Amino acid sequence: MPQFEKTARVEENCVACGNCVKSCPLSAITVYKGLYALVDENKCVGCGKCKNACPAGVIELYPKGGVL
Numbered sequence: 001m002p003q004f005e006k007t008a009r010v011e012e013n014c015v016a017c018g019n020c021v022k023s024c025p026l027s028a029i030t031v032y033k034g035l036y037a038l039v040d041e042n043k044c045v046g047c048g049k050c051k052n053a054c055p056a057g058v059i060e061l062y063p064k065g066g067v068l
């Protein structure tokens with residue numbers, strides 16, 4: 001897996017609006033039990049569309065497999 005490959009992660013304070021879910025071309029985000037968004041890192045390609053769509057600014061991109 002290339003070092004530069006990224007994945008999106010959702011920080012605290014997600015308001016579960018679902019915008020990221022709609023924006024993701026790979027259906028890599030779901031809103032878990034209507035509470036907060038979760039990214040499936042196995043599907044995510046780090047394109048950043050969800051980050052741009054999030055009104056709360058709680059999505060960041062990280063290197064895949066890296067520690068926070």
Ligand code: SF4
Nearest residue numbers: 024044045047048050
């Ligand atoms: S970075 Fe792209 S592929 Fe990954 S969850 Fe966000 S929209 Fe989907």
Ligand code: SF4
Nearest residue numbers: 014015017018020054
């Ligand atoms: S767009 Fe942002 S606030 Fe809305 S569900 Fe996704 S991560 Fe949460």
